[in-house]
Amino acid sequence: MDLQVTVAGQSLGSRGLTLDAGSVVRVVVGMRNLTRSDLPVDSVRLSGTVLGLTFFDYDTRVRTIVPARGSANWTVDVDIRDLDGRATGLLPIEVAIRDTDLHTVASADGTANVRGSLFSIYGLFGLGLLILMGLLWAVALLPLGRHAAPATWWQRGLRFVPAGCAVGLFGVFALSATRLVPPTTVTEVTLTLVAAAACFAAGALLPGMSAARRV
CATH class of the missing domain: 2.60.40.10 (Immunoglobulins)
Incomplete structure (x- = not known):
């Protein structure tokens, strides 16, 4: 056709x-x-x-x-x-x-x-992504306050991957809603992977449980 x-x-x-x-x-x-x-x-x-x-x-x-x-x-x-x-x-x-x-x-x-309006179904979708992002960050950071972070670097990094994915997805929405970048498949995948990788690296660099106990 x-x-x-x-x-x-x-x-x-x-x-x-x-x-x-x-x-x-x-x-x-x-x-x-x-x-x-x-x-x-x-x-x-x-x-x-x-x-x-x-x-x-x-x-x-x-x-x-x-x-x-x-x-x-x-x-x-x-x-x-x-x-x-x-x-x-x-x-x-x-x-x-x-x-x-x-x-x-x-x-x-x-x-x-x-x-259209930011108070639309799409706007509420963005709000939902923001709330999800906050919850996932809370889950990732909570063990740090209890000095219960995993001892190995890769386990600490993995705890932050879901929060990083949420950051990437919310970034896709924010760029779209502010009319900066349209949410194409390439944009969605790239932002999500970059944000997840950055958060994994940040989590891996945090001190582990054994290091926190020594402090």
């Missing part, structure tokens, strides 16, 4: 693509069916996903058949007036063509500047 998409007059791969909450956005889709079979199409979906979680999706039914080796074009107006309560910041978005079984048969990806 060959798919060409514009959203709000901007190419889906454009850096200037903006989704304004409280508005209706026009999505224009052109698709070429490169197969030898007719393709029944049910709907066009606009969605935004971060860390494998979908924070908004909007479906518009088109109900048509794209002939074999043929093409079709759709212009749909997507009502995103409730986007304010769903997400905000730089988010990966996808426009997908779905068949009558609601399976995706073609899709195109991009990044959008979503102008």
Whole structure:
């Protein structure tokens, strides 16, 4: 399948693509069916996903058949007036063509500047990551106060890895919400691994139980 998409007059791969909450956005889709079979199409979906979680999706039914080796074009107006309560910041978005079984048969990806509210589902997700990060740090640091840290350096380091992963995940959210860096797969993996490695190193350098007792 060959798919060409514009959203709000901007190419889906454009850096200037903006989704304004409280508005209706026009999505224009052109698709070429490169197969030898007719393709029944049910709907066009606009969605935004971060860390494998979908924070908004909007479906518009088109109900048509794209002939074999043929093409079709759709212009749909997507009502995103409730986007304010769903997400905000730089988010990966996808426009997908779905068949009558609601399976995706073609899709195109991009990044959008979503102008929603920080008090949205995405904002609450970030708050949850912040709370999780605090709890994991408390679990990692608690043995130090009791002078019960593991004696071996690698065990001490491992105690801080979950807290480091939480730092990385919260960093992904923070960069997205502040519109600095979109949360791509590369960003998510890199930040999480770097933060986990840094926290492992910091934990490994802390004094162990035997050293604390000598002090």
